[in-house]
Amino acid sequence: MDLHTFLVFDLGPTCLRLGLSGDEEPKTVVRTPSAFRDFFIDPKLNGAAAIHEAVTLALEDLASQKTQSFPNGLSLEGRSVFFSHPQDASKSYLKQLCDYFWSKHVQYCAFMSKNPLALYSFGRVSGLLVHIGDQSTSVAAIYEGHITSTRCSPLAMHTVQRCLAKLLADNGQNPSEEQLTTLKETICYLATRFETEYQSEDCGRMMVDKPLDSELLAFLSYPPRETFVAPEVLFKPSLLELDEDGLHYVIHDTINAAPLDTRKDMLGNILLCGGGARLPGIKERLELEIRSLQFPQGSYAVDAGVRCTVVNPKPSEQPELFPWVGGSILTSLSTFERLLSRRDSQFSHNPFAKTQA
Numbered sequence: 001m002d003l004h005t006f007l008v009f010d011l012g013p014t015c016l017r018l019g020l021s022g023d024e025e026p027k028t029v030v031r032t033p034s035a036f037r038d039f040f041i042d043p044k045l046n047g048a049a050a051i052h053e054a055v056t057l058a059l060e061d062l063a064s065q066k067t068q069s070f071p072n073g074l075s076l077e078g079r080s081v082f083f084s085h086p087q088d089a090s091k092s093y094l095k096q097l098c099d100y101f102w103s104k105h106v107q108y109c110a111f112m113s114k115n116p117l118a119l120y121s122f123g124r125v126s127g128l129l130v131h132i133g134d135q136s137t138s139v140a141a142i143y144e145g146h147i148t149s150t151r152c153s154p155l156a157m158h159t160v161q162r163c164l165a166k167l168l169a170d171n172g173q174n175p176s177e178e179q180l181t182t183l184k185e186t187i188c189y190l191a192t193r194f195e196t197e198y199q200s201e202d203c204g205r206m207m208v209d210k211p212l213d214s215e216l217l218a219f220l221s222y223p224p225r226e227t228f229v230a231p232e233v234l235f236k237p238s239l240l241e242l243d244e245d246g247l248h249y250v251i252h253d254t255i256n257a258a259p260l261d262t263r264k265d266m267l268g269n270i271l272l273c274g275g276g277a278r279l280p281g282i283k284e285r286l287e288l289e290i291r292s293l294q295f296p297q298g299s300y301a302v303d304a305g306v307r308c309t310v311v312n313p314k315p316s317e318q319p320e321l322f323p324w325v326g327g328s329i330l331t332s333l334s335t336f337e338r339l340l341s342r343r344d345s346q347f348s349h350n351p352f353a354k355t356q357a
Contacts, residue, residue, distance in 0.1 A: 006108070006331035007076070009083035010324040011054065011097070013040045013135045017324045018058040021082070021331035026324050028061045030054075041135065043093035051100045076104035082331045084114045084323045087131070087138030088152040108337065115140035116147060117326030118273040122311070126262070127269035130251060130286075131323070132276025134158050139250055141258035141266045149257035153250045155234050155242075157276050160184055163240055164230035173219045183216060184230070190281035191228045192288060194235075198225065231279055235289060248289035272312040277319035283312045 006021040019026035036054040039047035081101045085094060101109045115129040115138055125145045131138045137156050141149040161184050191197035220226060233239045235246040255266045290308045313319040
């Protein structure tokens with residue numbers, strides 16, 4: 001492996017992805033150790049040991065594959081490292097990660113927000129990127145590769161799981177976390193029109209053709225309204241008594257905070273990624289809710305026929321990989337290393353993205 005080839009990390013609260021720049025997918029995906037999940041949620045903690053445990057786990061998995069690209073005994077020394085980070089990552093989180101990699105004597109250490117990276121994986125440099133992850137959702141208006149407005153929300157897939165657990169507990173059912181995860185990922189969906197769906201005798205239709213273990217089916221009521229009520233918390237946080245704006249309002253506010261002449265591009269190019277992009281019905285529901293909101297007169301060319309368009313991944317794609325794929329694309333560019341040292345580059349605000357002295 002060329003020492004100038006970047007090792008691309010995507011470190012998240014549930015899993016860590018690692019591979020080479022230029023590859024189409026990561027070479028390894030490992031479950032994030034609990035200590036790193038705690039650090040991810042609360043970066044005020046001393047994360048040195050947690051970072052070491054997570055990175056070592058990924059490197060050991062690569063070494064066990066004994067591929068030509070990753071021979072046994074892979075070391076970070078002299079390598080070039082790139083990692084993605086959440087939109088709302090604190091300076092403490094970024095600094096501790098960089099300090100760890102510098103301590104391993106890497107040649108380069110660079111990082112970038114997940115949102116523009118995910119946009120690159122769509123083959124675009126402008127659009128409104130909505131990353132619905134496990135612990136949070138981030139929305140970023142990006143124009144020609146530059147973030148112009150952002151907003152984050154704690155409403156995410158773990159919120160859906162919490163709501164599902166509450167609904168089932170109200171019916172006297174207490175599935176394990178693993179069972180809740182399976183139910184959430186297998187049968188939950190968003191109704192396009194919630195009230196109509198709730199009154200329908202055919203509610204729970206998304207369960208069709210999704211066989212479940214009889215033990216899991218026993219947790220559900222009949223008709224199984226939990227399947228679409230739980231994801232509804234993304235638009236109605238009051239279901240969990242949360243004082244938060246629904247995702248459609250978060251998107252609406254992010255568009256209105258973007259420069260005036262770019263807002264039509266944002267409205268017409270809303271791109272979904274992250275595990276939440278897999279939720280059936282989310283594209284149709286977001287389009288309906290955003291179109292129902294009032295935008296300021298003259299805010300952008302709505303009167304000229306600009307429509308809200310949400311783009312979600314194809315069934316064959318893995319939306320949770322989009323930030324990693326974007327990092328792979330970016331670090332494979334022949335100009336990337338030069339960008340690291342340019343004062344006017346998008347990395348100029350990252351004091352840790354530089355060559356080790």
